[in-house]
Structure formats: structure tokens, C-alpha cells
Amino acid sequence: MWKSYTLALSLALSAPSLMAAPLAPEITTSQIQPAFAALAQRADSLAHRTTTHCLSDPAQMTQAYHDAFDAWIAASHWRFGPTETNTRGFSLAFWPDNRGKTPNAVRALLAKATPETLKPANFADQSVAAKGFYALDFLLFDVDLQGKVPSQNRCDLAQAITHDIARIAAILNTEWQHEFASLMTAPSARYATAAEATQELFKALTTGLQLNDDLRLGRPLGTFDRPRPKRAEAYRSERSLRHLMVSLENLHLLALALAVEAPEVRSTLDRQFYRVISRAARLDDPTLAGVSDPQKRLRIEAVKQGIQDLRSTVATQLGPHLGVSAGFNSLDGD
The missing domain is CATH 1.20.120 (Four Helix Bundle (Hemerythrin (Met), subunit A))
Structure with missing residues (x-):
């Protein structure tokens, strides 16, 4: 059973009204920053467990997948600022996929990807349809794919996808903990x-x-x-x-x-x-x-x-x- 990822309703929601003081500082520190910190931590754990357990103990990788995906959904409504930059949001979550681009992209990589293609620096340049949680979802859980593709091939691609997820999540967390938080909490060029x-x-x-x-x-x-x-x-x-x-x-x-x-x-x-x-x-x-x-x-x-x-x-x-x-x-x- 998945671990529930929700912030407790007992969080202090005591920000004063807009007329008395800004709401953004309190919401940034009590909701946004913890959400992206959790995403970064869980994405890093997912990448680690995929590398160490994909073949030997896939259940551990699967649990880490669910934990990390929970963390993304909990943060996904903050689709502005760092998440908008360089298509990071789409690189984590290309959905809805109205034309089936993700299954096609994953199948293509499984068919012809090389170790060089799957290196982090190179994989970062892949199409958003081939990256992120929804590509991983298809790779790990599509029944037809499981029956036709060797486990080693799937694990190699899973490692590339999860390390890319962790890379993006770490960038989002860093920017929200520092530069962008300051833009939200005080008058700035972004929010006057x-x-x-x-x-x-x-x-x-x-x-x-x-x-x-x-x-x-x-x-x-x-x-x-x-x-x-x-x-x-x-x-x-x-x-x-x-x-x-x-x-x-x-x-x-x-x-x-x-x-x-x-x-x-x-x-x-x-x-x-x-x-x-x-x-x-x-x-x-x-x-x-x-x-x-x-x-x-x-x-x-x-x-x-x-x-x-x-x-x-x-x-x-x-x-x-x-x-x-x-x-x-x-x-x-x-």
C-alpha cells in the first residue's frame, strides 16, 4: 500500500489577509517549499532504488515510484516560475497525451537506445514524451511491454528516466528554496x-x-x-x-x-x-x-x-x- 503523501490539515494556515499583509510569504514557506523539498528527496530515492534494485528487488523500486509520483502530484499545481522554465513541468509530466506520443517514444528508445543515448547529459535532450513520470509509468506497468522487452533493457531505460526526474526535481527545489521564493515574498520585477x-x-x-x-x-x-x-x-x-x-x-x-x-x-x-x-x-x-x-x-x-x-x-x-x-x-x- 502506498504511503499517503498529503500535508496535514493541521498545518498553520495563519497568514493574515491581503489588506493586512501579503499571503504569498506564508504560503510559500508552509506549502510550496516543503512540497518541492519532498519531491526532490523522493525523486532522489527513486533514482537510487532504480539503480540498485530494478533487477534484484523491483518491489522496492515500485514503492519508490509511487512515493515520488505522489510527491509530484502534491506539488503539480505550482505550475509557474521554476516549473515553467525550460519545459521542466512537461519533462516531469507529459499528460494528457492525446496522440500516444509517450508509448511511441518509449518503444523507440527501447528499440534503438545506446548506452551513450542514456547518459544523463544526453538523455536530458530527449523529447518530453520520453521522459518523466508518465513515460516511467508506461515502461514499468504496460503489460504488453513487460512480455516483450527484456528486463535489463527496461531497467537501463528506467535508470535514465529516474535520474532525469531527480535532476529536474533537484533544480526545482533549489530555485524554490532560494531565488524564486524571494520573488514571491517581496516586491520584484516578477510580482510588483x-x-x-x-x-x-x-x-x-x-x-x-x-x-x-x-x-x-x-x-x-x-x-x-x-x-x-x-x-x-x-x-x-x-x-x-x-x-x-x-x-x-x-x-x-x-x-x-x-x-x-x-x-x-x-x-x-x-x-x-x-x-x-x-x-x-x-x-x-x-x-x-x-x-x-x-x-x-x-x-x-x-x-x-x-x-x-x-x-x-x-x-x-x-x-x-x-x-x-x-x-x-x-x-x-x-
Whole structure:
């Protein structure tokens, strides 16, 4: 069983309101920096265990994979600043993959990669489709691949992928602990005012909720007549529901921190998050395969509706309180 990666709800969410003091410093130190520190530590452990245990004790590598992937999902809504630079976010997480580029890229590397290709300096230049957690997910858990590719070949590529994940995670952590944190916590060329930094955090919340609504649930739900269970995120490793849960739990923390000076809004958001997370936990459907079953589908749709209710509260109550709006994000064009 995977170790749960969620920050405890007892974290101190005591940042003062925007009118009294900026919200960004508290959220940066209590949520963002710990998330990227955990990602770096778990990614490093994944790379180490892949090198030492891929052939001899693959269960240890698999556990490290789940731990590191949990850490990425917990940090993944912070898709600005260091994560945007040099396609780092996509290099860790190329998803959704609408055209099957990741399976094609992984198969191509397995067929013709050389030791030189897999060296860290060279592998860093590979396509984002061949790198990151989703490439590793396909490599480790695709049943057809397991039956056709020798374990040694798969392990060689797994080592290249995990060392690249660790490299990127270490860069993200370093930049968040130092340079970019200072940009978030004091007026800077990036964020001239506290309101601009708050808007960035608010956008992280709205985009994270939208991703869960439109992609994590919307893609596998498809339509009633044509559900698409194989579009569920990381279904091969049975992580689809897990990703939804980890994301919602961490967005819950962010929402409470942003609403700290609006008690009624905070109470509403807390109640709505608790309801939707509880509903998701009761699904007991790791791959969201229930989208193809009429009764189970209704329960998944109820979770989706709960997320839409959250999005409405955030847009109509939290945003006006903060004096910000989400603006455009990359999902809006999908």
C-alpha cells in the first residue's frame, strides 16, 4: 500500500489577509517549499532504488515510484516560475497525451537506445514524451511491454528516466528554496505587488480544480454512450483515483490559506472540499473503470459535480474577497 503523501490539515494556515499583509510569504514557506523539498528527496530515492534494485528487488523500486509520483502530484499545481522554465513541468509530466506520443517514444528508445543515448547529459535532450513520470509509468506497468522487452533493457531505460526526474526535481527545489521564493515574498520585477503574487496563487488553485474536473474526471467519463476508461490518468499503475485525491487534498490546503481572512468563505470551501474528498474516497475505484458502469458512473459524476461547485465558490466568493481573478490558463485552450 502506498504511503499517503498529503500535508496535514493541521498545518498553520495563519497568514493574515491581503489588506493586512501579503499571503504569498506564508504560503510559500508552509506549502510550496516543503512540497518541492519532498519531491526532490523522493525523486532522489527513486533514482537510487532504480539503480540498485530494478533487477534484484523491483518491489522496492515500485514503492519508490509511487512515493515520488505522489510527491509530484502534491506539488503539480505550482505550475509557474521554476516549473515553467525550460519545459521542466512537461519533462516531469507529459499528460494528457492525446496522440500516444509517450508509448511511441518509449518503444523507440527501447528499440534503438545506446548506452551513450542514456547518459544523463544526453538523455536530458530527449523529447518530453520520453521522459518523466508518465513515460516511467508506461515502461514499468504496460503489460504488453513487460512480455516483450527484456528486463535489463527496461531497467537501463528506467535508470535514465529516474535520474532525469531527480535532476529536474533537484533544480526545482533549489530555485524554490532560494531565488524564486524571494520573488514571491517581496516586491520584484516578477510580482510588483502583493496582489500580483496572490493572483498567481489564486490561479494555481483555479487551474488545479479545472484540471481535476476537465481532465482527471472529464477525459475518462467521456459521454454516457461512449465512456473512455483508458483515458484515465496513470491507469496502468492504478493511480487514477489516487492522483485525484492527492491533488484535492493539497488544493484544499491552498484554498484555506487563501481564505484565511474570510471566515464564511473559508468555512464554505472547507465543507465543500471535505464533501468531495469523502465522496472520492468512497469510490474504491483505483483506475476509474467505473465510468463504464451506469451506477458507478453516477458516483463519479457526483464527485465531478462537487468539484464544479468548488470552482463556482472559488470564482464567485474567494476571488472577489481577494480582489483577483484567475485569468487565462493553458487548459482554457484545450
